[in-house]
Each structure stands twice: as C-alpha cells, then as structure tokens.
Amino acid sequence: xxxxxxxxxxxxxxxxxxxxxxxxxxxxxxxxxxxxxxxxxxxxxxxxxxxxxxxxxxxxxxxxxxxxxxxxxxxxxxxxxxxxxxxxxxxxxxxxxxxxxxxxxxxxxxxxxxxxxxxxxxxxxxxxxxxxxxxxxxxxxxxxxxxxxxxxxxxxxxxxxxxxxxxxxxxxxxxxxxxxxxxxxxxxxxxxxxxxxxxxxxxxxxxxxxxxxxxxxxxxxxxxxxxxxxxxxxxxxxxxxxxxxxxxxxxxxxxxxxxxxxxxxxxxxxxxxxxxxxxxxxxxxxxxxxxxxxxxxxxxxxxxxxxxxxxxxxxxxxxxxxxxxxxxxxxxxxxxxxxxxxxxxxxxxxxxxxxxxxxxxxxxxxxxxxxxxxxxxxxxxxxxxxxxxxxxxxxxxxxxxxxxxxxxxxxxxxxxxxxxxxxxxxxxxxxxxxxxxxxxxxxxxxxxxxxxxxxxxxxxxxxxxxxxxxxxxxxxxxxxxxxxxxxxxxxxxxxxxxxxxxxxxxxxxxxxxxxxxxxxxxxxxxxxxxxxxxxxxxxxxxxxxxxxxxxxxxxxxxxxxxxxxxxxxxxxxxxx
Ligand code: ARG
Numbered sequence: 001x002x003x004x005x006x007x008x009x010x011x012x013x014x015x016x017x018x019x020x021x022x023x024x025x026x027x028x029x030x031x032x033x034x035x036x037x038x039x040x041x042x043x044x045x046x047x048x049x050x051x052x053x054x055x056x057x058x059x060x061x062x063x064x065x066x067x068x069x070x071x072x073x074x075x076x077x078x079x080x081x082x083x084x085x086x087x088x089x090x091x092x093x094x095x096x097x098x099x100x101x102x103x104x105x106x107x108x109x110x111x112x113x114x115x116x117x118x119x120x121x122x123x124x125x126x127x128x129x130x131x132x133x134x135x136x137x138x139x140x141x142x143x144x145x146x147x148x149x150x151x152x153x154x155x156x157x158x159x160x161x162x163x164x165x166x167x168x169x170x171x172x173x174x175x176x177x178x179x180x181x182x183x184x185x186x187x188x189x190x191x192x193x194x195x196x197x198x199x200x201x202x203x204x205x206x207x208x209x210x211x212x213x214x215x216x217x218x219x220x221x222x223x224x225x226x227x228x229x230x231x232x233x234x235x236x237x238x239x240x241x242x243x244x245x246x247x248x249x250x251x252x253x254x255x256x257x258x259x260x261x262x263x264x265x266x267x268x269x270x271x272x273x274x275x276x277x278x279x280x281x282x283x284x285x286x287x288x289x290x291x292x293x294x295x296x297x298x299x300x301x302x303x304x305x306x307x308x309x310x311x312x313x314x315x316x317x318x319x320x321x322x323x324x325x326x327x328x329x330x331x332x333x334x335x336x337x338x339x340x341x342x343x344x345x346x347x348x349x350x351x352x353x354x355x356x357x358x359x360x361x362x363x364x365x366x367x368x369x370x371x372x373x374x375x376x377x378x379x380x381x382x383x384x385x386x387x388x389x390x391x392x393x394x395x396x397x398x399x400x401x402x403x404x405x406x407x408x409x410x411x412x413x414x415x416x417x418x419x420x421x422x423x424x425x426x427x428x429x430x431x432x433x434x435x436x437x438x439x440x441x442x443x444x445x446x447x448x449x450x451x452x453x454x455x456x457x458x459x460x461x462x463x464x465x466x467x468x469x470x471x472x473x474x475x476x477x478x479x480x481x482x483x484x485x486x487x488x489x490x491x492x493x494x495x496x497x498x499x500x501x502x503x504x505x506x507x508x509x510x511x512x513x514x515x516x517x518x519x520x521x522x523x524x525x526x527x528x529x530x531x532x533x534x535x536x537x538x539x540x541x542x543x544x545x546x547x548x549x550x551x552x553x554x555x556x557x558x559x560x561x562x563x564x565x566x567x568x569x570x571x572x573x574x575x576x
Contacts (some may be wrong), residue, residue: 002104010030017051017069021055021066040152043088076088101500102556108501116330116331119145121144121159123160123338126162126232126236127171129240130391130443136371139434140433141337143434147511157255161257167194172211174197174217207288262324266312277446285304286306288303292351293348303319322365324355326359326365326411336367337368353365371457403425405458416575420575432567435455435456438517457565464558465572465576467530470554479540483551485549487549496533506564506566523560
C-alpha cells in the first residue's frame with residue numbers, strides 16, 4: 001500500500017519521541033496537521049506542547065529533542081516558536097511520492113481492513129411524494145456508500161421506507177371512498193391525495209373512525225386492506241424511483257427494507273426486551289428506559305415500544321431494525337443518515353441496543369445527522385401540507401437551468417448537450433448539499449450552486465473539462481501526456497503536487513467522519529491550486545522536460561477531480 005504523507009510523518013514522530021524521550025505515543029498523539037496554504041511548511045507537528053505538560057518540561061526543549069531524533073530522509077524539520085516542528089518534504093521526495101500515486105489506478109486511495117457497513121439512507125415516508133427534505137439523506141447516503149465501497153468495505157444499503165402505520169389507514173380509506181379499489185391505480189398527484197385524506201380525517205369523525213379501524217385491519221393482515229395498501233405503495237414507489245433515476249443514486253428495490261418489513265418481528269423484539277429485563281409496563285404501555293436519559297425533574301425518559309392500545313410505533317420498528325442489522329446482517333458499522341431533529345431518538349435506540357447486547361462491543365452505530373435545506377426566506381423548504389417543492393420538479397428545473405448554460409455551444413451535439421445538462425444540473429444540486437458541513441442548514445440558491453467560480457460542482461466540472469482539453473491539445477501536438485519525472489521547482493508546482501498527494505487522506509477522512517464536505521473542500525483546493533499553477537506555469541510552451549512534468553501534473557489533477565466527484569456521485573464530462 002502506498003504510504004500516506006500524514007501517516008508517514010506520524011510514524012516518524014512516534015519513533016522520534018520514543019528515541020528522544022523514551023515515551024510511547026499513538027499516531028494521533030503525534031498531532032500532525034497540514035499547514036495552512038501559503039505557510040513555509042507542508043505539515044506541522046504539534047506534539048511538543050502536550051508532551052511538555054505530561055513530562056513537566058519546556059515545550060521548546062521537547063520540540064528540539066524530537067527534531068534531533070527525527071528520521072529526516074526526504075524531509076526538512078525545523079522548530080518554530082514555542083515548540084512546533086515544521087515539516088517540509090524535499091522536492092525529490094514529493095516528486096517520487098506523487099509519481100507513485102499517479103502510477104496507481106486508485107490514485108493512492110488505500111484499501112482498508114474490510115468492515116460490513118450498513119447504511120440507512122433516503123428512507124422517505126411513502127404516503128406522500130418525496131420532497132426536498134429527503135434530498136439530503138439520499139445524496140449524503142449515496143456518497144457514503146461510494147466512499148466506503150472505494151475503501152474496500154462491504155456496504156449494505158437499507159432504504160428504510162416509512163411504509164406502515166397510521167397514515168395508511170386514512171389513505172386506504174380515502175381510496176375506498178373514491179372508488180379506486182380496482183384496476184390500474186393512478187393517482188395523478190399523491191400529495192394532493194394525501195392532503196385530501198388528512199383534511200377528511202380532521203373534519204369527519206366517521207371517516208376518522210373508519211381510518212383507525214383500517215390501521216388495525218392493516219396491522220392484523222386483513223387481505224383486502226393489504227392489497228389496497230400495496231397498490232398505494234406501488235404508486236408511491238413509482239414517484240420515488242423516478243427521483244432516484246434522475247439523481248443517479250444507486251438505490252434499487254433490493255435495498256428496500258421498510259418499516260412494514262419489521263412487522264412480523266415487533267412482538268418478538270418486545271418479548272426479548274422483556275426477557276432481558278429491559279422493558280417494563282408503565283402507565284399501561286410497555287417501555288424501555290435506557291440509562292442516562294432523564295427529562296425534567298430527573299424522571300427517566302422512556303422509549304415506548306408498545307402503546308396502551310397494543311400498537312407499535314417508530315421506536316419499536318427502530319429497535320427491531322437495529323437488532324436485525326447487527327444480529328442478522330452482522331454489520332460492524334451502522335450508519336443512519338437522518339435529519340438532526342431525530343438525534344435523541346437515535347441516542348436512545350443505540351443505548352437500548354447496547355443494553356440488550358445486540359450491538360457487539362466492537363461495532364459502532366452512528367447517527368449521521370444533517371441540517372435543513374432553507375429557502376431564500378430562511379425558512380425550511382419542506383412539504384408543508386403538501387404544497388412544498390416536489391423533488392422531481394426541482395431536479396427537472398436543475399437540468400433545465402444547466403441546459404441553458406450549454407445551449408449556445410454549437411460544437412456539441414444535441415445528445416452531448418443533454419448529457420452535460422444532466423451532469424451539471426444534478427451535480428450542482430448534489431454538490432451544494434454535500435459541500436456544506438453536514439449538520440448545518442444551507443440555503444437553496446440556484447445562482448450560487450451553478451456559479452462558475454466558488455466551491456461548486458460547476459466550477460470543478462469546468463476545471464476538469466479545461467484540463468482535459470489541454471491534454472487533448474498536447475496529444476495533438478505530439479507532446480505526449482507527461483512523464484513520471486516531476487519537476488517541482490516553482491512554488492505553484494510544488495503547492496499543486498502537495499495537494500494532489502493529500503487526496504487519499506481527504507477520501508479516508510470523508511469516510512471516517514461521514515463528512516463528504518471534507519472531500520469537497522479538498523477538491524476545491526486542488527482546482528484552485530491548479531488554477532494558480534496554470535496562471536504562473538506555462539505548459540505547452542515550456543521546454544521538453546518541464547512540459548512533460550507539467551502535463552503529468554495536469555493529468556493527475558484531472559484524474560483526482562474526476563475520481564473525487566465520482567465518489568460524491570457527480571459526473572465530470574469530458575467537454576463542457
Ligand atoms: N422515514 C423517516 C422519516 O422520513 C426516516 C427513517 C430513518 N431511518 C430509521 N431507521 N429510522 O423521518
């Protein structure tokens with residue numbers, strides 16, 4: 001496996017600390033950080049400060065001792081200020097390292113010890129059409145799938161559809177009232193249908209009563225009710241799958257594992273929790289009180305797993321689900337890509353699952369929480385009573401807007417233009433979402449997300465296409481596509497080379513923290529470093545050796561952008 005620059009430095013610092021101070025530290029305790037752009041050094045080691053505290057010695061002295069014992073092959077180390085060690089690779093070392101990455105199909109992205117990773121994402125409630133609120137889970141989840149697969153993990157996708165429970169009572173009953181009980185079902189506007197059913201539910205006590213009875217019939221497995229429910233679902237899935245197809249996400253029906261699929265094991269899940277002494281009756285309901293969750297006045301907060309009327313709920317299905325994912329699917333890492341408002345729900349589910357010993361001590365469950373998508377008015381874009389923006393319309397609009405950008409490009413065929421419009425439009429929507437720190441809200445803004453400069457997919461796609469055109473031009477003039485013998489004398493060449501060599505670390509960090517924005521930031525910085533390089537370092541007009549080196553840097557940059565965008569589920573067209 002190709003060494004990662006940061007990891008290489010960690011190893012050397014760990015050894016130096018051992019040799020200089022006779023102290024064992026972990027790689028993390030080497031505290032290696034890439035220096036800010038424009039700084040004199042490539043990396044900084046901040047280990048001296050904490051070691052100084054631990055050993056009761058001045059940090060400057062510790063830093064000097066580390067530097068004196070450091071293996072400086074291909075490396076320049078100097079101690080700065082109160083005890084930071086500045087670390088800079090020699091040009092030769094960096095050039096050889098980058099050449100090795102370029103020779104690798106994976107651009108140096110490591111294969112990790114494989115884990116089984118179960119990723120819950122998209123998971124819309126099926127009673128309505130998907131709305132923009134479902135965008136984030138679908139897009140972030142898809143990127144996490146790609147990132148983990150790239151690193152060699154076995155990923156199991158779980159689309160935990162909200163396909164069960166009370167809303168279906170009123171929907172089925174409304175279907176009956178409308179006489180839509182036979183033949184091909186086609187509800188023109190699912191949202192409208194849902195709104196009508198809800199309105200009737202609120203206004204008409206007789207309907208409400210029938211709807212409640214329907215839910216009971218559904219849960220009891222009444223065949224006629226199940227049949228109607230199934231037809232509603234089919235209709236709802238058609239809408240959902242149209243959105244998936246437009247987005248180009250990798251969810252297929254094989255990944256659907258909705259709430260309804262848990263129905264048969266809800267009872268046994270409750271029984272098991274009772275048998276383990278974790279579930280107990282409370283005010284007529286059956287509750288689990290995971291340790292450490294208290295409400296006002298210190299009263300323990302329950303997960304209600306069987307309601308007073310005997311019905312099960314979201315807590316029950318999620319307990320059954322986590323048991324299935326850890327016990328049956330044998331997931332080592334369980335990711336739940338769900339909005340931040342459900343944070344407490346997942347904390348409690350994970351705590352209960354630990355107490356039930358469903359989660360192996362070595363396995364991890366993580367709520368990959370995300371913020372809201374806001375409109376220009378700062379309010380959450382959502383399906384407010386079904387009137388909100390529909391996802392399918394929104395994505396169509398993205399493609400239409402992108403088409404306008406390439407419409408005047410007569411050198412492109414109509415097919416090519418359509419391809420590009422799709423890549424640019426969908427890419428812009430995805431990237432706007434992925435490039436924001438996940439837990440923050442972000443404002444949905446067409447102009448900003450399709451801007452040609454700034455941290456956007458459009459900018460990266462343009463950068464990529466421009467480099468590809470440069471490389472084609474070079475090939476036409478017989479200049480070849482670069483050499484492995486890199487020359488990094490110019491600061492802009494060196495800065496670009498350093499960025500390119502940090503790509504594998506950006507990929508692993510994005511996966512490890514489930515934060516695709518780390519990869520976005522890295523790709524943006526790479527494209528920016530390229531642009532500075534391209535402004536200051538002529539490529540095609542340079543002498544043979546320099547031209548070959550600069551072409552190699554350009555080729556590597558295009559590969560990194562393309563590879564990185566692909567991991568985010570975004571295409572990089574050859575021309576733009
Ligand atoms: N259907 C839920 C919603 O739209 C999200 C489900 C997330 N997954 C889970 N295992 N609870 O809010």
